[in-house]
Amino acid sequence: MRIRSRRDLKDNMLRTHYSREITPDDDGKNVVIAGWVHEIRDLGGIAFLVLRDRDGFVQVTLSKGKVDEKLFNLVRSIARESVVLVSGVVKREDKAPNGYEIIPSELQVLNKAESPLPLDVTGKVSADLDTRLDSRFMDLRRQRTQAIFRIRHHVLRAIRTFLENSGFVEINTPKIVATATEGGTALFPITYFEQEAFLSQSPQLYKQIMMAAGLDRVYEIGPIFRAEEHDTTKHLNEVSSVDIEASFVTHEDVMSILELLVKSTYSHVTERCKHELDVLGVRLKIPKVPFKRLSYDEAIDIGGIEWGDDLDTAAEKLVGEKISEHYFIVDWPTEIKPYYIETYEDRPEICKAFDLMHPRMEIASGAQRVHSHELLLRRIEAQGLNPEGFEFYLRAFKYGMPPHAGWGLGLERLLMTMLDLNNIREAILFPRDRRRLSP
Numbered sequence: 001m002r003i004r005s006r007r008d009l010k011d012n013m014l015r016t017h018y019s020r021e022i023t024p025d026d027d028g029k030n031v032v033i034a035g036w037v038h039e040i041r042d043l044g045g046i047a048f049l050v051l052r053d054r055d056g057f058v059q060v061t062l063s064k065g066k067v068d069e070k071l072f073n074l075v076r077s078i079a080r081e082s083v084v085l086v087s088g089v090v091k092r093e094d095k096a097p098n099g100y101e102i103i104p105s106e107l108q109v110l111n112k113a114e115s116p117l118p119l120d121v122t123g124k125v126s127a128d129l130d131t132r133l134d135s136r137f138m139d140l141r142r143q144r145t146q147a148i149f150r151i152r153h154h155v156l157r158a159i160r161t162f163l164e165n166s167g168f169v170e171i172n173t174p175k176i177v178a179t180a181t182e183g184g185t186a187l188f189p190i191t192y193f194e195q196e197a198f199l200s201q202s203p204q205l206y207k208q209i210m211m212a213a214g215l216d217r218v219y220e221i222g223p224i225f226r227a228e229e230h231d232t233t234k235h236l237n238e239v240s241s242v243d244i245e246a247s248f249v250t251h252e253d254v255m256s257i258l259e260l261l262v263k264s265t266y267s268h269v270t271e272r273c274k275h276e277l278d279v280l281g282v283r284l285k286i287p288k289v290p291f292k293r294l295s296y297d298e299a300i301d302i303g304g305i306e307w308g309d310d311l312d313t314a315a316e317k318l319v320g321e322k323i324s325e326h327y328f329i330v331d332w333p334t335e336i337k338p339y340y341i342e343t344y345e346d347r348p349e350i351c352k353a354f355d356l357m358h359p360r361m362e363i364a365s366g367a368q369r370v371h372s373h374e375l376l377l378r379r380i381e382a383q384g385l386n387p388e389g390f391e392f393y394l395r396a397f398k399y400g401m402p403p404h405a406g407w408g409l410g411l412e413r414l415l416m417t418m419l420d421l422n423n424i425r426e427a428i429l430f431p432r433d434r435r436r437l438s439p
């Protein structure tokens with residue numbers, strides 16, 4: 001049969017049902033299910049095969065004498081995690097986990113798994129994070145890990161829906177670039193024919209150029225690369241960043257967009273990921289807006305650091321102990337923020353930058369941008385940077401650049417703080433860190 005519409009897709013597949021589509025009311029129905037052999041329990045006269053598919057578990061029951069003997073012996077010998085296709089009849093069974101079991105008429109081993117397995121998928125034997133990441137494909141078969149990535153999918157959906165409904169256009173900008181954007185963070189150099197090139201630290205310059213292009217409100221969800229030496233539980237060298245930029249708005253406006261986006265993401269996950277949150281044992285508290293605004297001066301007072309220093313982990317922790325919800329730190333010293341941030345007219349030593357904090361760590365930062373070509377050029381020079389490298393960016397400010405503001409939000413940190421994960425590596429499929437470049 002040719003696939004003509006989405007509805008045909010299912011009929012062409014090897015199976016007829018996902019586990020979640022079967023209920024005890026299907027008693028007597030013929031079904032074909034497919035998945036992995038989660039467990040085999042061989043009690044002599046009766047054997048149970050627990051089949052696991054994307055959505056859950058199905059008990060396949062074989063009673064000696066009632067099913068074909070060859071089939072009975074085959075099932076008892078299948079290695080765990082092999083891939084199987086089971087045809088059979090649904091039977092209502094109150095003692096089975098879902099209230100039904102499958103009595104098989106046929107079972108095909110589509111692909112045998114080797115043993116021993118690199119990881120225990122049932123979770124009975126625990127494994128450290130490094131072992132899990134080394135065999136991530138198998139780690140992802142575990143319910144807990146899968147729950148995190150299903151939630152990540154919903155977080156992305158919530159963010160896209162929110163931004164779409166707020167008039168933002170999704171863009172994609174180059175990840176191979178010629179210049180740095182964020183002072184203070186190192187770049188990864190790459191080989192690009194005969195030219196010097198790097199992996200992009202941030203879509204910053206391109207999203208600002210889009211304001212000169214008149215797109216008005218743009219967002220990008222994509223990778224950013226940071227050649228930081230940090231080996232901590234909250235730093236990665238490749239991060240998924242959610243970036244926005246908007247014209248004819250102030251930093252205050254984009255802070256409101258950010259807090260509403262965080263709130264709506266929490267609400268969406270609460271509604272759509274009940275099962276996954278249960279698996280993780282997490283109960284989300286939907287943040288209340290507006291978030292508290294703390295000035296940089298107040299933050300360093302609590303954090304016990306000097307004016308002009310960036311908040312380190314210890315200072316963040318001290319402030320986080322005082323505030324139990326999301327909060328913003330505003331009014332930063334101009335000297336510790338990048339050149340593209342607008343300062344207050346009457347206080348040029350303070351700029352219109354903000355960081356969004358979760359009590360555990362910073363999760364986003366943003367600002368009102370400099371939109372005057374002349375001022376931007378001066379700021380680039382004042383930071384000891386060579387304006388020649390910024391020519392492509394500066395040009396966009398010469399021919400009608402509107403005032404604009406924006407922010408960048410770290411997706412893994414959002415997920416890590418939302419789900420109370422201990423390590424940021426839990427929130428990304430294949431982390432890139434100081435030591436890990438594979439898988």
Ligand code: AMO
Binds near residue numbers: 235363367410413
């Ligand atoms: P910034 O450099 O603060 O700002 O990055 C924005 C957010 O990205 C996340 N992030 C990281 N997460 C994990 N590991 C890292 N090494 C890492 N580096 C950054 C954080 C951080 O808050 N161009 C500006 C944004 C803007 O002004 O629009 C920028 O990149 O969650």
